[in-house]
Amino acid sequence: MRKRAKDRLPGFLLVLPSIILIAIFVYWLIYRNVATSLDQTVTRATKRVLNPGGLANYSKLLGDGEYQHALFNLLVLTVVFVAGTMFFGLLWAVLLEKGVKGEGFFRSVYLLPMAISFIAAGVVWRWLLSPGVGEQAVGLNQLLAMMGLERFQNGWWQSPTQFSMAAMAIPAIWQLSGYVMALFLAGFRGISEDQREAARIDGASEWQLYRHVLFPQLSPIALSALIIIGHMSMKMFDLIYAIAGQNSYKASVPATLMWTQLFAQNNPTAAAVNATILLVLVAIVVVPYLIYTSKSEKGTH
Amino acid sequence: MRKRTITSAVTAGAVAVALAACGSSTPAPGDNAAEPTTGAAMETTAGGAGGDVGVFTWWAAGSEKKGLDALVKLFKEKYPNDTFVNLAVAGGAGANAKAKLAADLQNNQPPDSFQGHAGAELLDYIDADQIEPVNDVIDALGGDSVFPQKLLDRLTVDGKIYSVPSNIHRANVVWANTAVLKKAGINEVPKDLNAWMADMDKVKATGVATPLSVSGTWTQVQLFENVLIADLGAEGYSGLFDGTTAWDSDEVKQAVADYKKLLTYANTASDGDDWPVATDMVIAGKAAYNVMGDWALAEFTEKGKKEKEDFTYFPTPGTDGVFDFLADSFTLPKGAKNPGGAKDWLMLVGSAEGQKAFNLAKGSIPARTDVPASDFPPYQQSAMEAFKTNEIVSSIAHGAAVSLAWNTDISTAISKFYSTRDDATLVSDLTAAAKKYTS
Numbered sequence: 001m002r003k004r005a006k007d008r009l010p011g012f013l014l015v016l017p018s019i020i021l022i023a024i025f026v027y028w029l030i031y032r033n034v035a036t037s038l039d040q041t042v043t044r045a046t047k048r049v050l051n052p053g054g055l056a057n058y059s060k061l062l063g064d065g066e067y068q069h070a071l072f073n074l075l076v077l078t079v080v081f082v083a084g085t086m087f088f089g090l091l092w093a094v095l096l097e098k099g100v101k102g103e104g105f106f107r108s109v110y111l112l113p114m115a116i117s118f119i120a121a122g123v124v125w126r127w128l129l130s131p132g133v134g135e136q137a138v139g140l141n142q143l144l145a146m147m148g149l150e151r152f153q154n155g156w157w158q159s160p161t162q163f164s165m166a167a168m169a170i171p172a173i174w175q176l177s178g179y180v181m182a183l184f185l186a187g188f189r190g191i192s193e194d195q196r197e198a199a200r201i202d203g204a205s206e207w208q209l210y211r212h213v214l215f216p217q218l219s220p221i222a223l224s225a226l227i228i229i230g231h232m233s234m235k236m237f238d239l240i241y242a243i244a245g246q247n248s249y250k251a252s253v254p255a256t257l258m259w260t261q262l263f264a265q266n267n268p269t270a271a272a273v274n275a276t277i278l279l280v281l282v283a284i285v286v287v288p289y290l291i292y293t294s295k296s297e298k299g300t301h
Numbered sequence: 302m303r304k305r306t307i308t309s310a311v312t313a314g315a316v317a318v319a320l321a322a323c324g325s326s327t328p329a330p331g332d333n334a335a336e337p338t339t340g341a342a343m344e345t346t347a348g349g350a351g352g353d354v355g356v357f358t359w360w361a362a363g364s365e366k367k368g369l370d371a372l373v374k375l376f377k378e379k380y381p382n383d384t385f386v387n388l389a390v391a392g393g394a395g396a397n398a399k400a401k402l403a404a405d406l407q408n409n410q411p412p413d414s415f416q417g418h419a420g421a422e423l424l425d426y427i428d429a430d431q432i433e434p435v436n437d438v439i440d441a442l443g444g445d446s447v448f449p450q451k452l453l454d455r456l457t458v459d460g461k462i463y464s465v466p467s468n469i470h471r472a473n474v475v476w477a478n479t480a481v482l483k484k485a486g487i488n489e490v491p492k493d494l495n496a497w498m499a500d501m502d503k504v505k506a507t508g509v510a511t512p513l514s515v516s517g518t519w520t521q522v523q524l525f526e527n528v529l530i531a532d533l534g535a536e537g538y539s540g541l542f543d544g545t546t547a548w549d550s551d552e553v554k555q556a557v558a559d560y561k562k563l564l565t566y567a568n569t570a571s572d573g574d575d576w577p578v579a580t581d582m583v584i585a586g587k588a589a590y591n592v593m594g595d596w597a598l599a600e601f602t603e604k605g606k607k608e609k610e611d612f613t614y615f616p617t618p619g620t621d622g623v624f625d626f627l628a629d630s631f632t633l634p635k636g637a638k639n640p641g642g643a644k645d646w647l648m649l650v651g652s653a654e655g656q657k658a659f660n661l662a663k664g665s666i667p668a669r670t671d672v673p674a675s676d677f678p679p680y681q682q683s684a685m686e687a688f689k690t691n692e693i694v695s696s697i698a699h700g701a702a703v704s705l706a707w708n709t710d711i712s713t714a715i716s717k718f719y720s721t722r723d724d725a726t727l728v729s730d731l732t733a734a735a736k737k738y739t740s
Contacts, residue, residue: 046428
């Protein structure tokens with residue numbers, strides 16, 4: 001018993017600094033954030049009640065029409081963003097996996113957008129997604145006009161429909177499909193050639209081979225990709241801020257609203273409420289995944 | 302977000318250490334002069350109070366930087382005892398700077414003086430008890446004998462003035478392309494909004510699809526405030542902010558209807574576009590008119606355009622005789638390390654000499670009325686004349702009329718209206734916003 005403790009001590013000391021740092025900079029700050037979100041605040045000079053305090057802070061924000069609109073936008077964005085990156089990531093991975101010439105070249109081309117910061121890309125996409133149509137068309141709308149597809153011109157994320165936030169997913173899909181492709185490609189490479197050969201000998205068509213032999217083995221990777229993209233979407237701020245600027249109603253999501261609450265409305269408590277709700281939303285997605293992976297890892301040992 | 306807060310806290314800490322190091326070496330003798338509210342003469346030391354004077358701005362590039370440099374040069378001459386420390390934060394038209402400033406103030410590490418839009422935007426700081434009144438500085442500078450009383454009225458909160466204005470801009474100016482107007486046969490400045498829209502029809506008939514150009518959200522707010530001034534008049538408009546004019550009154554509804562009609566003449570803008578996009582449309586002849594503050598003048602001259610020949614300007618139709626002002630100003634934060642030095646800085650900013658040097662470089666006009674106009678270019682001369690004689694009202698879009706928080710709510714409502722074009726919702730949103738901040 002004593003010997004085992006002695007063995008473990010150096011290892012424990014090795015990870016201790018990161019445990020302390022994470023305890024302070026992640027968990028203690030989460031605690032501070034939640035504590036702040038329950039504050040009652042009154043402006044000092046005019047005695048206006050900004051936040052009633054306690055859980056009423058939460059019901060106040062959740063009952064706010066602007067916030068509900070932002071949540072709905074987030075839902076639309078996340079669904080389209082996740083579906084889009086999964087579709088293109090898988091498509092490109094399958095194409096490259098088939099062994100095209102110059103695979104390295106295409107891989108870099110697809111991965112490159114990820115190397116660009118959201119802010120820099122956002123400035124370009126703000127122009128590409130300009131809402132002007134007809135004579136005012138610039139960016140993508142102009143491209144559509146050049147191809148004779150004027151009737152597909154639209155206001156993108158500023159279109160009058162309530163699902164307009166789907167257009168905001170276009171730049172995000174452009175940036176992160178390559179990442180999902182890389183994940184899937186690694187997955188494909190991990191499956192040994194024997195299995196394909198065996199399937200072919202058994203008379204499986206190409207479709208059946210993918211459907212019943214390869215794709216099932218990729219499901220853990222698909223799940224990881226889903227979680228990673230999903231939580232990135234929920235936290236997305238920089239791209240939207242760069243494209244739509246401050247105070248845009250059409251493009252508001254909880255994260256941009258948080259910026260407004262903190263810096264423009266000078267209301268850290270409301271921003272903390274918003275942040276806590278966002279944390280819970282992300283946790284709902286991520287925690288089951290963590291439990292699932294730790295269970296399956298135990299299973300393999 | 303969490304990461305951001307940490308970094309700003311860390312930088313704030315670093316600044317705190319630096320400031321503490323400076324502050325300890327030279328105690329400021331001006332401390333006792335920081336008695337607020339009284340109009341009594343202010344104690345000052347010839348040559349300056351001494352010590353470091355940290356001044357926070359977002360003037361880090363372009364004409365603004367030149368203006369600040371001109372001020373700093375004068376400051377060194379006038380107050381040799383003081384050392385100027387430039388705490389400028391670049392980027393985002395002040396948005397980045399305001400975020401950094403908010404962190405510094407939260408941590409009780411204020412700069413000695415910081416830049417802020419004069420007027421209601423300072424309410425957030427006043428409300429949070431973060432800045433001191435500077436009536437003594439204003440009085441020492443000459444009070445209402447050098448600053449227009451109407452301006453001082455707009456700056457006064459509960460009988461106290463919290464900042465020294467450094468420069469004035471006008472927000473109700475229409476910039477127009479002379480060639481486009483000529484082609485449409487328009488030779489006269491329209492008298493009111495209806496005449497203006499009739500002119501726009503003429504422009505449209507000549508093949509210019511978008512006679513009026515708009516840009517991102519805040520430029521739309523500025524256009525809307527121009528329409529409000531035109532339909533409500535100066536007094537009615539100012540009443541919107543103290544509760545004497547209701548936001549759901551018929552006049553406001555009329556203004557919303559006029560604004561909606563104006564937008565039918567305008568291009569489709571992206572919420573995130575900045576103002577030069579719209580001004581450039583006028584320069585390129587793709588639009589006839591753009592409503593923009595007088596900083597647009599620099600955009601025209603930079604593109605090599607000549608006044609009268611290529612472009613012309615006039616007060617937004619219906620607002621002639623009204624000066625929709627916005628101003629930059631400097632404050633005295635509570636707990637500043639060197640209040641004596643800060644007052645030296647404020648005295649310089651408010652002096653006739655300082656205002657002339659700064660505004661010549663920046664392209665705006667002095668807040669003082671005793672600076673000779675003859676030294677300024679033609680546009681500034683006309684603006685200075687208007688500032689002296691016109692009714693003065695405060696701009697919404699630029700923080701003079703409403704607090705930043707209220708401004709944010711108005712901006713969101715305008716942004717929403719831009720996509721829905723629903724009059725009733727805009728009026729109810731504006732009314733709800735006003736109720737939130739005036740009750």
